[in-house]
Amino acid sequence: MTATIETAWDRVEFEAQLRAKGKAYHIHHPFNVMLNTGHATPEQIRGWVANRFYYQIAIPIKDAAVMSNCTDREVRRGWVQRILDHDGFELTGPEGTVRDPGGIEAWLRLAEAVGLSREEVLDLRHVVPAVRFAVDAYVNFARRAPWQEAVCSSLTELFAPEIHKQRLATWPEHYGWIEPGGLSYFRNRVSQARRDVEQGLAITLDHFSTRPLQQRALEVLQFKLDILWAMNDAMATRYGVQGVA
Numbered sequence: 001m002t003a004t005i006e007t008a009w010d011r012v013e014f015e016a017q018l019r020a021k022g023k024a025y026h027i028h029h030p031f032n033v034m035l036n037t038g039h040a041t042p043e044q045i046r047g048w049v050a051n052r053f054y055y056q057i058a059i060p061i062k063d064a065a066v067m068s069n070c071t072d073r074e075v076r077r078g079w080v081q082r083i084l085d086h087d088g089f090e091l092t093g094p095e096g097t098v099r100d101p102g103g104i105e106a107w108l109r110l111a112e113a114v115g116l117s118r119e120e121v122l123d124l125r126h127v128v129p130a131v132r133f134a135v136d137a138y139v140n141f142a143r144r145a146p147w148q149e150a151v152c153s154s155l156t157e158l159f160a161p162e163i164h165k166q167r168l169a170t171w172p173e174h175y176g177w178i179e180p181g182g183l184s185y186f187r188n189r190v191s192q193a194r195r196d197v198e199q200g201l202a203i204t205l206d207h208f209s210t211r212p213l214q215q216r217a218l219e220v221l222q223f224k225l226d227i228l229w230a231m232n233d234a235m236a237t238r239y240g241v242q243g244v245a
């Protein structure tokens with residue numbers, strides 16, 4: 001028997017293979033479909049917001065882990081923006097002070113807009129064990145994996161602008177009781193996710209340059225898709241799902 005050595009996909013085909021993974025994105029999970037088609041109760045929306053907060057606070061820790069393993073100064077220079085996006089910043093120069101409270105603060109505003117207190121979100125009392133496990137698995141992967149794999153695992157963001165746009169399009173209509181200012185997080189993320197993806201995709205297309213490496217990249221992306229899916233499974237178990245075929 002002769003072993004066949006498969007040639008690497010070109011960049012266009014490799015990107016298409018990565019994008020094809022979108023069919024397993026949590027946008028298709030019944031719990032998310034319920035949220036975005038107007039079938040969720042206020043308790044289910046509050047449950048989702050309080051649980052997702054654990055993901056929000058993990059993201060900058062995950063990004064700091066990526067940077068701590070990254071030996072490429074150019075990559076770190078770009079990647080640090082992600083930490084500022086979530087944690088916020090305050091910069092003082094001759095022109096005055098520029099402040100951005102950041103994505104975690106925007107998520108807390110979302111929490112208040114859906115009727116949760118900051119305190120009950122910050123103390124993580126609503127976070128279900130399997131959501132915590134899934135999110136921690138993402139952070140631990142970023143700590144231990146080669147930094148290029150950790151970069152690749154962020155590429156679920158390829159599919160994120162669509163899910164944020166879906167919320168912006170459907171929530172005001174279905175959930176008039178949510179204070180509209182609370183949805184700013186989703187608005188901000190549409191452009192931030194596109195910029196993140198540009199950087200993450202360029203690194204991934206460059207680094208995973210043989211067929212075995214490209215297959216590995218697809219596995220890594222699947223691992224991250226599974227994390228998001230598992231979070232939704234856990235929330236569906238705790239809060240229930242209805243109104244979805």
Ligand SMILES: O=C(O)c1cc(C(=O)O)c2c(n1)C(=O)C(=O)c1cc(C(=O)O)[nH]c1-2
Binds near residue numbers: 059
């Ligand atoms: O609301 C969502 O469905 C969703 C999904 C994802 C994602 O695909 O990982 C992210 C976000 N939101 C998000 O807001 C965000 O800042 C973010 C960062 C990352 C990452 O892996 O570095 N994913 C996501």
